[in-house]
Amino acid sequence: MRVLGLETSCDETGIAIYDSEQGLLGDALYSQIEMHARYGGVIPELASRDHVRKTLPMIRQLMADKNISAASIDGVAYTAGPGLIGALLVGAALGRSLALAWNVPAVGVHHMEGHLLAPMLEEHPPQFPFVALLVSGGHTQLVAVNGIGEYTLLGESLDDAAGEAFDKVAKMLGLSYPGGPRVAALAQQGQSGRFEFPRPMVNRPGLDFSFSGLKTYVRNTLAELAARPDGLTEQDKADVALAFEEAVVQTLVIKCRRALEHTGLKSLIIAGGVSANTRLREGLQAMVESRRARLFYAQPRFCTDNGAMIAYAGCQRLMAGQREGLAIRARARWPM
Ligand code: KG4
Ligand code: ZN
Numbered sequence: 001m002r003v004l005g006l007e008t009s010c011d012e013t014g015i016a017i018y019d020s021e022q023g024l025l026g027d028a029l030y031s032q033i034e035m036h037a038r039y040g041g042v043i044p045e046l047a048s049r050d051h052v053r054k055t056l057p058m059i060r061q062l063m064a065d066k067n068i069s070a071a072s073i074d075g076v077a078y079t080a081g082p083g084l085i086g087a088l089l090v091g092a093a094l095g096r097s098l099a100l101a102w103n104v105p106a107v108g109v110h111h112m113e114g115h116l117l118a119p120m121l122e123e124h125p126p127q128f129p130f131v132a133l134l135v136s137g138g139h140t141q142l143v144a145v146n147g148i149g150e151y152t153l154l155g156e157s158l159d160d161a162a163g164e165a166f167d168k169v170a171k172m173l174g175l176s177y178p179g180g181p182r183v184a185a186l187a188q189q190g191q192s193g194r195f196e197f198p199r200p201m202v203n204r205p206g207l208d209f210s211f212s213g214l215k216t217y218v219r220n221t222l223a224e225l226a227a228r229p230d231g232l233t234e235q236d237k238a239d240v241a242l243a244f245e246e247a248v249v250q251t252l253v254i255k256c257r258r259a260l261e262h263t264g265l266k267s268l269i270i271a272g273g274v275s276a277n278t279r280l281r282e283g284l285q286a287m288v289e290s291r292r293a294r295l296f297y298a299q300p301r302f303c304t305d306n307g308a309m310i311a312y313a314g315c316q317r318l319m320a321g322q323r324e325g326l327a328i329r330a331r332a333r334w335p336m
Contacts, residue, residue, distance in 0.1 A: 001319055002068075003075045004098070005311025006055065008091030009083025009111045010137075011042045013054040014307030017068055018315050024121055026066040027308045029301070030054050037176050041167075048086035055094050070102055077314020080108025081331035082138065088330035096328045106324045107317045112139055112336050114309035115271040117148075118298040121312055126267045126296040131259045133252065135280075136272030137163035137178070142207050142259045143336075145269075148316045151336055154259050155207025162248055163274045165211040169218050169244050173237050183241050184277055190242025191235075195221065197247035202254045207262070209255065211248070218244050245279055253283045260293055269296040276303040 002025070007014035016027035032050050036042045063070070078095030081088055092108060099106035116132050119125060131154070134141045140157035160168070163180055170179020173186065197217055200210045221240055226232040256268055268288055274280065275297050288295045302308055 001074045001315055002072055003077050003311050003315040003318060004059065004073050004095075005109075005307045005309075005314050006076070006078040006091040006095045007111075007114070007305055007307045007310045008051040008055065008087050009079045009081070010087060010305060011036055011047050012305040013051050013058060014305055014310065015055070015058050015062055016307035016311040017062065017066065017073070018308065018311035020315055020319060024308055024311070025068060026062050027306065027311075028058050028062050029306055030058060033178065040171065041177055042084070044084045044086055047084055048090055051087055051090040055090065059098075073102055073104060075099070075104050075314065075318040076102070076106045077109050077310050077318065078106070079111045079114065079310050080329060081111065081334035083111055083332065085330060085332040088332070089328070092330040093328050096324065096326070099324075100326070105318055107314050107322050108324050108329060109310050109313045109317065110334060110336050112136070112141070112272075113151075114313045116143065116145065116151075116269070117313045117316070118271050118302045118306075118309040119269045119296045121302055121308055122296070122298060126269050126294070129265055130267035130269050130296070131256070131263055131265050133256055133259075133268065133270045133275070134272045135162045135252065135270065135274035137161060137167065139272065140209050140211070141336075142255060144259075144263050144265070148320065153336075154262070155209065155255065157209040157211060159210050159212035160215060162209070162211060162252065163272070165215050165248065166274065168215050169241070172219055172222055173241060178273070180274060180277065184245060184279065186238050187242040187245045187279070189235075189238035191239050192242060192246070194239045195243035197221075197243045199247055199251045199254065202251055207255055207259055209251065214244070214247055245277075249277070249280045249283045252280060253287050256284060257287050257291070260288075260291060266291075266293045267296065268293060271298065271303065273304045276300045
């Protein structure tokens with residue numbers, strides 16, 4: 001089965017064609033980051049309008065480049081939520097309409113299911129069952145995964161998502177959006193051991209997270225440093241970035257170890273934008289090795305939002321017989 005996938009839930013226009021026999025045939029991504037950067041965050045209306053401009057020309061281009069005919073497409077998948085409702089509706093309306101025009105089935109995909117299955121696109125994919133840590137701009141969740149659609153929530157953030165905390169700390173440090181990669185880059189210049197930030201909720205049982213207190217801790221530390229006679233230096237900022245990153249990573253590592261213990265599973269996958277973080281990958285790699293377990297993640301371009309993960313997830317759903325009616329449906333909020 002060959003499926004066209006569309007991702008338009010936020011500020012990236014992602015399209016891809018996945019074939020169940022041949023794998024990923026092609027994908028394209030357009031990021032709106034530059035357009036939103038000067039506002040310090042994503043402006044929903046601008047995002048929707050830009051998706052309208054980009055989606056159809058990108059699909060045409062990809063099909064022409066890869067010599068893929070419309071007649072060879074067996075289904076269309078689009079992100080149906082969660083996300084910015086206007087942006088989602090662009091992908092849902094176009095995806096549903098293309099499926100109608102091509103007389104093939106359509107399926108609306110959950111954005112986080114797309115992230116969760118992205119490591120399946122790699123050469124050595126994980127086998128079910130596994131524990132998944134989903135860490136994106138909007139979600140921080142630990143999920144036990146038994147198979148496609150068989151997800152049990154083990155724990156989640158009670159306030160900010162990990163990526164959101166990265167983005168907010170970036171803003172405090174005067175770095176532009178999206179903050180995760182920029183905080184990580186600045187942390188490279190930091191000196192370890194100068195600050196020790198709290199590891200939120202690690203002393204409590206359970207698998208939930210909270211990152212909002214850590215963010216406040218960063219704000220207070222920066223304010224104290226800035227109040228000194230010589231103010232906040234570049235080295236201070238780098239040291240704070242490193243202490244923050246270490247606190248987030250160690251918290252995630254502790255909770256992942258606990259999730260593996262709790263479920264008895266031997267495979268951990270990480271997905272979502274923050275799973276591109278090198279320090280997180282290294283911390284988790286060391287932890288799984290000590291437990292004789294294995295860590296899986298997608299290549300960096302499939303950690304953040306992309307069309308390939310939606311084409312893949314949609315293909316699995318369509319092969320399982322799932323179909324959308326003719327209505328164009330999208331949901332800003334949608335539990336997985
Ligand atoms: O999955 P994603 O592209 O979009 C959502 O579904 O939210 O995740 C974006 C988030 C942003 O918060 C961004 O700052 C964070 O992922 N991120 C990172 C890194 N790359 C992206 N956070 C930490 N380190 C990174 N290298
Ligand atoms: Zn995402």
